[in-house]
Amino acid sequence: MTAQVQTIRSPGDRGVWAWITTVDHKRIGLLYAVSAAAFFFIGGLEALLVRTQLLGPNLEVLSAEAYNQLFTMHGLTMVFLVVMPIAAAFTNYFLPILIGARDVAFPRLNAFSYWLFIFSGLLIYSSFFLGGAPDGAWVGYAPLSTQLTEVVRMDFWTIGLSTLGISSIAASANFIATAFTMRAPGMTMLRMPVFAWMSLVVAFLLIFSLPSVAIGLFQLFLDRNFGALFYAADAGGDPLLWQHLFWIFGHPEVYVLVLPAMGIVSEVLPTFARKPLFGYPFVVFSGAAIGFIGFGVWSHHMFTSGMGPIAEAGFGVATMIIAVPTGVKIFNWIGTIWGGKIKFNTPMLFSLAFVAMFVIGGLSGVTHAVVPSDTQQHDTYYVVAHFHYVLFGGAVFGYVSGVYYWFPKWTGRKLNETLGKIHFWLALIGFNLTFGPMHVLGLNGMPRRTYRYPEGLGWANWNAVATIGAYTILVAFLVFAWNIVRTHYLNKGERVGNDPWDGRTLEWTIPSPPPVHNFDETPIVHSLDDFWHQKYAENEEGRAVRMPAVTGAADDQGDIGRADHGTPEGIHMPSPSYYPALASLGIAITGGGLVYLPWGFAAIGVGVVVMLWGLFGWSLEPVTKEH
Amino acid sequence: MGEAIVRARYQTTPRLGRLLRVVPVILLLAACSGSGPQTALEPEGPIARDIDGVWDLVLMLATFVFVLVMGLLVWAMWRYRERPGDETEPKQLHGSSVIEVGGVVFSVVLLAFISVPTVRGLLDIRAVPEGDDVLHIQVTGHQWWWEFEYVDETAADGRTLITANELHIPEDVPVYLTMTSADVIHSFWVPVLNGKRDVVPGRVTNLTLIADNPTPPDEPIPGQCAEFCGLAHADMRIKVHVHDAAGYAAWVDEQLLPSEQPAPETALDAGWQTFNTLCTACHQVTLEDVEGEVTTHGPERYITSDDIEFRSSFGPNLTHLFSRDTFGSGTFTLDADHLAEWIDNPESLKPMWADRNDLANGRVLGMPDLGLSSAQIEEVVDLLETWR
Amino acid sequence: MTTDTEELVEAPAEHDADHIKHPTPKQYWLIALILAVITAFEIAVPSISAFDGWLRVFLLFFLGGVKFAMVVALFMHLKFDKPLYRAFFIIGLVGAIAMFVVVLLTFRAI
Amino acid sequence: MSDVAVTDLDHTEHADHHDVKPVRKTAMWVFLGSECVFFGAMISTFLLYRNTTNGGPGSEIFDIPFTSASSFVLLMSSLTMVLAHNAFEKSDMRQTRIWLSGTALLGATFLAGQIFEFTEFIDKGLTLPRSPFGSSFYMLTGFHGMHVALGVILLAAMAVLSLSGRLYDDRGLNVELVGLYWHFVDIVWIVIFTVVYLLQI
Numbered sequence A: 001m002t003a004q005v006q007t008i009r010s011p012g013d014r015g016v017w018a019w020i021t022t023v024d025h026k027r028i029g030l031l032y033a034v035s036a037a038a039f040f041f042i043g044g045l046e047a048l049l050v051r052t053q054l055l056g057p058n059l060e061v062l063s064a065e066a067y068n069q070l071f072t073m074h075g076l077t078m079v080f081l082v083v084m085p086i087a088a089a090f091t092n093y094f095l096p097i098l099i100g101a102r103d104v105a106f107p108r109l110n111a112f113s114y115w116l117f118i119f120s121g122l123l124i125y126s127s128f129f130l131g132g133a134p135d136g137a138w139v140g141y142a143p144l145s146t147q148l149t150e151v152v153r154m155d156f157w158t159i160g161l162s163t164l165g166i167s168s169i170a171a172s173a174n175f176i177a178t179a180f181t182m183r184a185p186g187m188t189m190l191r192m193p194v195f196a197w198m199s200l201v202v203a204f205l206l207i208f209s210l211p212s213v214a215i216g217l218f219q220l221f222l223d224r225n226f227g228a229l230f231y232a233a234d235a236g237g238d239p240l241l242w243q244h245l246f247w248i249f250g251h252p253e254v255y256v257l258v259l260p261a262m263g264i265v266s267e268v269l270p271t272f273a274r275k276p277l278f279g280y281p282f283v284v285f286s287g288a289a290i291g292f293i294g295f296g297v298w299s300h301h302m303f304t305s306g307m308g309p310i311a312e313a314g315f316g317v318a319t320m321i322i323a324v325p326t327g328v329k330i331f332n333w334i335g336t337i338w339g340g341k342i343k344f345n346t347p348m349l350f351s352l353a354f355v356a357m358f359v360i361g362g363l364s365g366v367t368h369a370v371v372p373s374d375t376q377q378h379d380t381y382y383v384v385a386h387f388h389y390v391l392f393g394g395a396v397f398g399y400v401s402g403v404y405y406w407f408p409k410w411t412g413r414k415l416n417e418t419l420g421k422i423h424f425w426l427a428l429i430g431f432n433l434t435f436g437p438m439h440v441l442g443l444n445g446m447p448r449r450t451y452r453y454p455e456g457l458g459w460a461n462w463n464a465v466a467t468i469g470a471y472t473i474l475v476a477f478l479v480f481a482w483n484i485v486r487t488h489y490l491n492k493g494e495r496v497g498n499d500p501w502d503g504r505t506l507e508w509t510i511p512s513p514p515p516v517h518n519f520d521e522t523p524i525v526h527s528l529d530d531f532w533h534q535k536y537a538e539n540e541e542g543r544a545v546r547m548p549a550v551t552g553a554a555d556d557q558g559d560i561g562r563a564d565h566g567t568p569e570g571i572h573m574p575s576p577s578y579y580p581a582l583a584s585l586g587i588a589i590t591g592g593g594l595v596y597l598p599w600g601f602a603a604i605g606v607g608v609v610v611m612l613w614g615l616f617g618w619s620l621e622p623v624t625k626e627h
Numbered sequence B: 001m002g003e004a005i006v007r008a009r010y011q012t013t014p015r016l017g018r019l020l021r022v023v024p025v026i027l028l029l030a031a032c033s034g035s036g037p038q039t040a041l042e043p044e045g046p047i048a049r050d051i052d053g054v055w056d057l058v059l060m061l062a063t064f065v066f067v068l069v070m071g072l073l074v075w076a077m078w079r080y081r082e083r084p085g086d087e088t089e090p091k092q093l094h095g096s097s098v099i100e101v102g103g104v105v106f107s108v109v110l111l112a113f114i115s116v117p118t119v120r121g122l123l124d125i126r127a128v129p130e131g132d133d134v135l136h137i138q139v140t141g142h143q144w145w146w147e148f149e150y151v152d153e154t155a156a157d158g159r160t161l162i163t164a165n166e167l168h169i170p171e172d173v174p175v176y177l178t179m180t181s182a183d184v185i186h187s188f189w190v191p192v193l194n195g196k197r198d199v200v201p202g203r204v205t206n207l208t209l210i211a212d213n214p215t216p217p218d219e220p221i222p223g224q225c226a227e228f229c230g231l232a233h234a235d236m237r238i239k240v241h242v243h244d245a246a247g248y249a250a251w252v253d254e255q256l257l258p259s260e261q262p263a264p265e266t267a268l269d270a271g272w273q274t275f276n277t278l279c280t281a282c283h284q285v286t287l288e289d290v291e292g293e294v295t296t297h298g299p300e301r302y303i304t305s306d307d308i309e310f311r312s313s314f315g316p317n318l319t320h321l322f323s324r325d326t327f328g329s330g331t332f333t334l335d336a337d338h339l340a341e342w343i344d345n346p347e348s349l350k351p352m353w354a355d356r357n358d359l360a361n362g363r364v365l366g367m368p369d370l371g372l373s374s375a376q377i378e379e380v381v382d383l384l385e386t387w388r
Numbered sequence C: 001m002t003t004d005t006e007e008l009v010e011a012p013a014e015h016d017a018d019h020i021k022h023p024t025p026k027q028y029w030l031i032a033l034i035l036a037v038i039t040a041f042e043i044a045v046p047s048i049s050a051f052d053g054w055l056r057v058f059l060l061f062f063l064g065g066v067k068f069a070m071v072v073a074l075f076m077h078l079k080f081d082k083p084l085y086r087a088f089f090i091i092g093l094v095g096a097i098a099m100f101v102v103v104l105l106t107f108r109a110i
Numbered sequence D: 001m002s003d004v005a006v007t008d009l010d011h012t013e014h015a016d017h018h019d020v021k022p023v024r025k026t027a028m029w030v031f032l033g034s035e036c037v038f039f040g041a042m043i044s045t046f047l048l049y050r051n052t053t054n055g056g057p058g059s060e061i062f063d064i065p066f067t068s069a070s071s072f073v074l075l076m077s078s079l080t081m082v083l084a085h086n087a088f089e090k091s092d093m094r095q096t097r098i099w100l101s102g103t104a105l106l107g108a109t110f111l112a113g114q115i116f117e118f119t120e121f122i123d124k125g126l127t128l129p130r131s132p133f134g135s136s137f138y139m140l141t142g143f144h145g146m147h148v149a150l151g152v153i154l155l156a157a158m159a160v161l162s163l164s165g166r167l168y169d170d171r172g173l174n175v176e177l178v179g180l181y182w183h184f185v186d187i188v189w190i191v192i193f194t195v196v197y198l199l200q201i
């Protein structure tokens, strides 16, 4: 092993090959982000088609068959190919930096997770061209999902979700190991930024919830392809088993989707209020508590399925308890801006909107936990309203806030504020126009997953409003996309230094974009919000006072975009490797073969060989190659 | 709203024209649209009213929390916004245990307040109705229609009353539904009478309906399958007709009678021959022939869940087809023209997968196109029209 | 200061290992012997009619549990290793048991 | 929160330095925690369907003496595994190789026994599509068998690698990690043997 290896790990830093073989957590994070954005566009178009079909009664924009595929793929895409990967993007990029590490614990496993995610996404999407996309709703209730075995649609879903699950388990183990073993000196657990904490909680949620649905999916797969009888009612199989296995995963999953966004909000609010996060330990522990309690409430999705009143009462009350830690977060966020000096930059606007919209969605969640009224609300548009308020007004707004907040760190340029505000207001208005009316629709009896509705039930007008709202959202996000293109690709964005927002955490101490090895010298952490405390002291009144200039402060414009800045000799980072991509390609090919049994066995053979080649190559190659 | 809701006749809609026509009027209309006949907010029976009461309470509390939290948030945003020229930095508050504990106590108290009616309401709506007057009906969910067997109403020969999609019940009487599914999970839901209950293959679930008042004959209460059950889930509707006691008894008597089988060589016999060779593969009819013999034609099928036997067949029982107002699971107005259109090409009206039917294994995914000539169709429709 | 994430972080493990006293091979053989004896007893339990009913269920669970615990604690060194590992494993184990017991209860299957 | 922080800097810095943990083992234990849920889901599926034989054969076809023997084989492979690890820590490559091969062999024996058992059961009419009992039995034991098979492959690969002296403890494929995995597969069988076999007769 050579001591002279520089931080540059690959033969070249440019070109497609460098991206395929990269093991740099920042590049992998960007890959996740770009993929998620692309899938957001696709999932959004699917939603627009759905909304267009529902614009008026008995329209024929889509056939029932097309509609069912589109709403299924919309839900699937948004949950698994948009929000989870965008969370993975932020976690990848910032978890190591926030804890003062140079990379994640297993850089190649990290690459493997990404490639397996993208191949799984492509596998699922290839179904549109290979006989039709999954059409059994994202929850795929048995025995509907095992009914038509001569059609492969739901096989794409069982296989695609399984491989996505493998990807997530690998990523989660990786993040857990990172958070526990890679922290910089002085970075105790309770000095970790809230975002890092929430990423850690999410990793645990996935690790312990995914196996349940994986087994369920495997059972469905066996039922569909090998005649197993797990869900065959006439042979004694019980369809409710699937619902349990799915929701034991599915409920923790919704917190997987929202907790990282809450982490982002907990970073953004203090920065723009110029105050520390109110009640840091409470915010952290309530996040952990949400995760923990989240494992005990899954059956609130099954209140009408016939579990019996005792189970229903128990799960109803358990569900309500989640409102307590969530409320703690809300109150602390309000406490954070209380008494602050609030700058309404775009990231702040989105974070504040997150809090407001999430409260609406959370409160409708609590009304679901009230079992008697849930028997009216279940599977209506009222539920659709609930989860879009927490998922779009909540999670997506949070991630968008994160994009505006950290864009300067990624690229060295700030997104345009004016465009950002246009984006924000259009998105906020469009969002409420779209999903607000759905509360009314649901309470007035409109079931979800229906491709048409008759006249005379009083639903037409609110549906039309919702559709108009959806198009407003499209415009909003086109503005966003234009902002990104303009700022980054057309180089029109304002250049900024290391620390454009007067930030509080470690990422703002390093150049934008950060060098491959992140930190020239491993930072030594003295406190929560370490960087802020390097810049500010508190006077007797408790007000912040700026200390004399420190390194890395806001107006240091010198080293933008120069990744080689200050690189000392001898920081060696793991070498690039194509084995992770190869192994995941093998898994994807195997998956494709499994969809098309029995002649898919040929593909499975190829896939397994490719996978083993990748895995063995990977586990035997040295981490840092000699050059 | 006094429109003839239920009658909403299926129509093909020109795509763009309709899209454009709708857009401008929307916001205006949205403001004044009522809640519609399928709403959970205007209950017409004691159970739904109980649920609505719980809902009102919870909504009130949620509104309180909402106003409080939003008020604090917006106030803080306004009060503590950065003002131009203000150079002072804010006080660096790190937290306050009092506020944390206060927040927790606040939430816990509210939730305790909500959980009491939750549990009580839950036990109420799940209670099994008792008494002699309880009417028992067995419900079988099918892709994509409903079958109702009135196990308490039997004809002299022991036949139970069977009908489809349109449920007739007496007012003020607890109607106890015992439900299962022939294929996938469905959910029985008539919002103004009660919440929904899933209909699960291999399991039995129950639901109680009690209706306050009789419905006008042309304005039954609408309901709908609420669990995604595949292709035509949207078109799996329910109509509930509520009668006064006498009206209900009359309806039962009429339904229990057989319809008439045309005598050989009559005008209607041609239609019967077609019907008896093709349609009875799936549909049951109970007919009395010229000799006065009563026969039930069509497949006899039993579904057993949890040791309860559900009498069933592959398609709706047609004995008194024309006593109904709708067909296609409450989706289309029933009249001769419409029915002819349906028989000619069922999938042009309602999405189905009849080509994937597999009767031997009990899988029915819709009514097939039987390839009848228009003359044959007319004969069959003429026949069906006599079955009232 | 060098940091090679996958490689160098692993290095201090060796120091750790020095501090920990693992069983000796002789002790491993002894543990295996105990495990074998328990297994023999387990196999006998179903055929001993005195144990019918709840006692048998309890005994089988108990004996299986002892074996399980011995392998995890001693062969897998969980007893000597970082408490963190113990936490991970026990969360998974206890969590899985708790959740699935509830599932089976809703089916009235246990 | 400068108050909390600076005061105890020295302390934490020192402590944390010590705290650098073996990353691979951390990930491995997390993974094993996750595996508990995998098998938990399958075992409870089996428990749900343990009497749902749909008219086909049920637990009466189990051959307890035979399965006891193969359970014993798997149990003893944990001993050989731990001896292999022990030898590896003492850098005794010859012993390591012997015990690794022995473990792989015992594992293979167990697998052979399972395949034999499956063919017997299939002869007696218990197949995957026969009944929910059959489905859940084969899924659970088959999934476990796949774990054993993977373990055997890894063990064999390590035995071969040790010939050329390429057995490192800083690679993904190392004796300690594979050992943890192998022991886990063993304890899962302890549970399966109790719950699926002994409790059902």
Ligand code: HEA
Pocket (backbone or CB within 6 Å): A139, A254, A255, A257, A258, A300, A301, A303, A319, A320, A322, A323, A324, A326, A327, A328, A330, A358, A359, A360, A361, A362, A363, A364, A365, A366, A368, A369, A370, A374, A377, A378, A379, A383, A386, A387, A390, A391, A394, A395, B065, B069, B106, B107, B108, B110, B111
């Ligand atoms: C990010 C995703 C997300 C989040 C965070 C939540 C959060 C919650 N959800 Fe939601 N939910 C979904 C995503 C999410 N949900 C999805 C996708 C579905 C549908 C799946 C499908 O069927 O396809 C669903 C469905 C769903 C159902 C099933 C409905 C049905 O199908 O019948 C229920 C039932 O209890 C429920 C409850 C809750 C509750 C109680 C919370 C709580 O965590 C909310 C807690 C928050 C607050 C309460 C607000 C803030 C608190 C305060 C200000 C304190 C004071 C408040 C009180 C004292 C009340 N959700």
Ligand code: HEA
Pocket (backbone or CB within 6 Å): A037, A040, A041, A043, A044, A045, A047, A048, A050, A051, A071, A072, A074, A075, A076, A078, A079, A082, A083, A137, A138, A139, A384, A388, A391, A392, A395, A396, A434, A447, A448, A449, A450, A451, A470, A473, A474, A477, A478, A480, A481, A484
């Ligand atoms: C995070 C999750 C998420 C998000 C963001 C959304 C977003 C939207 N969803 Fe939905 N939705 C779900 C998750 C989500 N959804 C789920 C889980 C279901 C249940 C599925 C099921 O029942 O199985 C569902 C179901 C669902 C239904 C019910 C269908 C039915 O039951 O029949 C409807 C109906 O209106 C709907 C509408 C919309 C609309 C209009 C949006 C809009 O907000 C979308 C707006 C987005 C765009 C228009 C794209 C714009 C993007 C670009 C222009 C590119 C941007 C570039 C960059 C980011 C750089 N969704």
Ligand code: CUA
Pocket (backbone or CB within 6 Å): B141, B142, B143, B144, B185, B186, B187, B225, B226, B227, B228, B229, B230, B233, B234, B236
């Ligand atoms: Cu039946 Cu939906």
Ligand SMILES: [Cu+2]
Pocket (backbone or CB within 6 Å): A250, A251, A254, A298, A300, A301
């Ligand atoms: Cu949930």
